[in-house]
Amino acid sequence: MTTYPRLRVVPIPDVDPPIIDVDELRTTVSPYVQDALAIDYTPEDDRYFERQRSRSSELPDPDRFVPQLAQALVEVMVGSRPSPQVIRWTSPEVYAVLARRALVAARRGLQHGRRPVVRRVRVHDIADGVLEVAVVVVHTDRVRAMAMRLVGVDHRWVVTELVIG
Numbered sequence: 001m002t003t004y005p006r007l008r009v010v011p012i013p014d015v016d017p018p019i020i021d022v023d024e025l026r027t028t029v030s031p032y033v034q035d036a037l038a039i040d041y042t043p044e045d046d047r048y049f050e051r052q053r054s055r056s057s058e059l060p061d062p063d064r065f066v067p068q069l070a071q072a073l074v075e076v077m078v079g080s081r082p083s084p085q086v087i088r089w090t091s092p093e094v095y096a097v098l099a100r101r102a103l104v105a106a107r108r109g110l111q112h113g114r115r116p117v118v119r120r121v122r123v124h125d126i127a128d129g130v131l132e133v134a135v136v137v138v139h140t141d142r143v144r145a146m147a148m149r150l151v152g153v154d155h156r157w158v159v160t161e162l163v164i165g
Contacts (some may be wrong), residue, residue, distance in 0.1 A: 059157055116139035119136045133149075
């Protein structure tokens, strides 16, 4: 027969924090407590949380980025790509036009199985953080022109103007 060690009864430790007198609480300052910063927040301060302009040096290389963006925009307009995929790179006004045009294309249905192809892209640097782009697009045996203005916002290019010819 095996013998087990005897159980030892230990009292439960007191886990309640000590009671502090109110006067002692007011005079005791802990070095680990930081006072709150006095910030006077007014609605005019919202400008710091809005979109911020970016310089050209802070933005992606337009010669590589713009042809891909142009291809995506054209595909949205003909209904072969969902419009939410380009919402990050378009202003709200441009996105509204693209989404409406994609909706019309979806109602019409894909008339031809071929996607549009961006043939040529010309990028012109207007100012620091502003580009104007001319694009040649071929779709269903038609050649079309597209013009865009891109502005650097929050370290990315955003299409603020879009014209299809």
